[in-house]
Amino acid sequence: GDPAGRRALGLAHVPEDRLRQGLVAAFQASETSILGYQDEARFSPHHLIDRPAVRAYCAELMKRFDVRPPLPGLRSAQFSGGNQQKLVLAREISHEPKVLLVGQPTRGVDIGAIEFIHRELMHCRDRGCAILLVSVELDEILALSDRILVMAGGRIAGEVPRGKADERSLGLMMAGVKAA
Numbered sequence: 001g002d003p004a005g006r007r008a009l010g011l012a013h014v015p016e017d018r019l020r021q022g023l024v025a026a027f028q029a030s031e032t033s034i035l036g037y038q039d040e041a042r043f044s045p046h047h048l049i050d051r052p053a054v055r056a057y058c059a060e061l062m063k064r065f066d067v068r069p070p071l072p073g074l075r076s077a078q079f080s081g082g083n084q085q086k087l088v089l090a091r092e093i094s095h096e097p098k099v100l101l102v103g104q105p106t107r108g109v110d111i112g113a114i115e116f117i118h119r120e121l122m123h124c125r126d127r128g129c130a131i132l133l134v135s136v137e138l139d140e141i142l143a144l145s146d147r148i149l150v151m152a153g154g155r156i157a158g159e160v161p162r163g164k165a166d167e168r169s170l171g172l173m174m175a176g177v178k179a180a
Contacts, residue, residue: 003036012092016103016134018081022088025077029067030058032076033091065090066116082113089117093124100124103134118144138167152176 015021058072106114150173158173
């Protein structure tokens with residue numbers, strides 16, 4: 001795996017487990033906001049991280065993505081789960097990827113954060129970004145997806161366009177039962 005190479009191709013990733021894969025709990029929010037992108041010239045001119053520039057960038061992201069409290073110096077572990085998720089999402093979306101892989105984007109977050117995350121994903125989609133959404137939340141899938149593929153037993157169990165999908169048919173496919 002070459003994460004930098006994938007990013008250069010326009011691929012971004014919001015992992016399913018934000019605590020183990022999306023951020024480093026001991027890092028400041030400003031460090032989390034550039035994690036994986038720290039070698040960009042705007043953050044590391046002359047191969048040294050420009051901390052004031054990174055803090056300013058993080059403050060801008062926090063404002064745009066409503067991360068609370070808006071304190072770039074706060075450790076990532078000190079934010080609520082929803083604000084951690086918004087910080088990870090902000091980092092990945094802010095680079096305007098061509099393809100965004102998103103795993104369980106609203107797991108463990110409050111309703112306000114869920115609505116915000118959904119809006120941001122729709123804005124990303126509207127800008128032309130292809131989004132691969134992995135979720136067990138059927139209402140989330142129905143609200144956000146244009147095309148739905150259901151996996152069961154490690155295989156694609158079915159495909160349904162959004163307009164023809166409902167919770168019952170998706171649930172049956174998830175259980176490995178062919179829809180009638």
